[in-house]
Amino acid sequence: MIETPGILWSILFFALAIAPLIFIHEMGHYLVGRWCGVKAEVFSIGFGKPLAKWSDKRGTRWQIGWMPLGGYVRFAGDMTATSEPTAEWLSLPPEERNRTFQAKPVWQRALIVLAGPATNFLFAIIVFAGLFSFYGEPRVDPVIGAVVPGSAAAQADLRAGDRIVAIDGNPISRYDQIAMIVQVRANQVTVFSIQRGSVPLNISVTPKAEKVDNPGGAPVLLGRAGIMSGPVRMVKLQFWELPGAAVKFTGQAVGGMMTGLRQIIVGQRSVDELGGPVKMARISGEVAMGTPIQFLFFMTMISINLGFINLLPIPTLDGGHLVFYVAEAVRRKPVGLRAQEWAFKSGLVMLLAFMLFVTVNDLGLWNRLAGLIG
Known part of the structure; x- marks a missing residue:
């Protein structure tokens, strides 16, 4: 071998x-x-x-x-x-x-x-x-796997195992939706609607601003809550679910490429990522x-x-x-x-x-x- x-x-x-x-x-x-x-x-x-x-x-x-x-x-x-x-x-x-x-x-x-x-x-x-x-579709549930010590989430008392139901009223069904909302709310009070066991809670979190270098201009400030995802689980889909899921996954891949290319062009990401x-x-x-x-x-x-x-x-x-x-x-x-x-x-x-x-x-x-x- x-x-x-x-x-x-x-x-x-x-x-x-x-x-x-x-x-x-x-x-x-x-x-x-x-x-x-x-x-x-x-x-x-x-x-x-x-x-x-x-x-x-x-x-x-x-x-x-x-x-x-x-x-x-x-x-x-x-x-x-x-x-x-x-x-x-x-x-x-x-x-x-x-x-x-x-x-x-x-x-x-x-x-x-x-x-x-x-x-x-x-x-x-x-x-x-x-x-x-x-084999199943990879899914990451919007459940907190771990909280970074000293982070905004830790200060707000978010805990591992909390299921995030909504953020500022925006429904959350997948973990990847969380970053898209949080990163544009740097230093802004953001309401996390969570399910802790059988108890629903609304917890205010103020994502900390993290400065990201931008060679093409001024540094970019992104919001960081300081939470980590749980494990990926594979869910086998029914026959009628396959076309929509496959098209969606392909579309997300194309969207990621478009975002990555745009970020490289404006200097938010390094050209070293090009291959x-x-x-x-x-x-x-x-x-x-x-x-x-x-x-x-x-x-x-x-x-x-x-x-x-x-x-x-x-x-x-x-x-x-x-x-x-x-x-x-x-x-x-x-x-x-x-x-x-x-x-x-x-x-x-x-x-x-x-x-x-x-x-x-x-x-x-x-x-x-x-x-x-x-």
């Missing part, structure tokens, strides 16, 4: 985690494209020289590239990054031209592009539904040393991440294409070719710069450079 995964094992496990998710993403584009009557010329998993390739009866070439860090579906007629008609496209026979990507109305092109991220989210929903059915291929490979190796369920959960979170990132409004990503399609639908004509070319070239530079940054960050080269300069 491998106790500490080496670099080769980590790369292998990362490939095992990411390649199926890329396939799922591109399959979403492919299937919706077929539904819309668009011919797929190439379906590639990975970039670079193909390690294997074959063609099907529809004329689609399927291939596996040597570098499994991405993939693509090239539809007929999709000859440029902006999917603009070219002389070659205009010279096609009408029947063949009608099977090309840019011949389709804007709503169909948007559906084809949106299908990739949507399939990543759908995969996550299906996996979560299965996990909640067989690139090197960090993901290392984590993949570590997770693979656990149980298959843990690895599946890890893959599912990566799938959500892929869907989320691809929806960012950055040219060259799916989200960037969707922005242009929305503009086209509103203007009743495509955005100018020069504007699209400028945007896609800028987007490509942005993505390459970001990948370089996170890779250098993963390797810890910034800290080494700072040490040399210092």
Whole structure:
């Protein structure tokens, strides 16, 4: 048994985690494209020289590239990054031209592009539904597990075992709701409605202000009550509960990513939390040393991440294409070719710069450079 995964094992496990998710993403584009009557010329998993390739009866070439860090579906007629008609496209026979990507109305092109991220989210929903059915949904009841000595909660005489029913009249059903309310009530008298045994009580708590560094501006003051949660319990869900719970869990994961990205942009969180291929490979190796369920959960979170990132409004990503399609639908004509070319070239530079940054960050080269300069 491998106790500490080496670099080769980590790369292998990362490939095992990411390649199926890329396939799922591109399959979403492919299937919706077929539904819309668009011919797929190439379906590639990975970039670079193909390690294997074959063609099907529809004329689609399927291939596996040597570098499994991405993939693509090239539809007929999709000859440029902006999917603009070219002389070659205009010279096609009408029947063949009608099977090309840019011949389709804007709503169909948007559906084809949106299908990739949507399939990543759908995969996550299906996996979560299965996990909640067989293993249960993780829940933390709004019951105080422990009180930090000297904290606002301790001074107000909140105790371990107290069930929090409401805070300032806001009903509480999950423990994670508590922090969302308390952190915006620093130094404010806050009423905790609790159940202590069979006795209902209203206890006034004044959350203490904790200064959180904000490199992008003035420090942020967050309220802290000083309570800790109890244990996580797994609750197996009934069949009819699964879709809603799985969609909700996926939505919460996306919400967490949006919040984290916003906090990094405004400086509330460190850029060290960003991870690139090197960090993901290392984590993949570590997770693979656990149980298959843990690895599946890890893959599912990566799938959500892929869907989320691809929806960012950055040219060259799916989200960037969707922005242009929305503009086209509103203007009743495509955005100018020069504007699209400028945007896609800028987007490509942005993505390459970001990948370089996170890779250098993963390797810890910034800290080494700072040490040399210092």
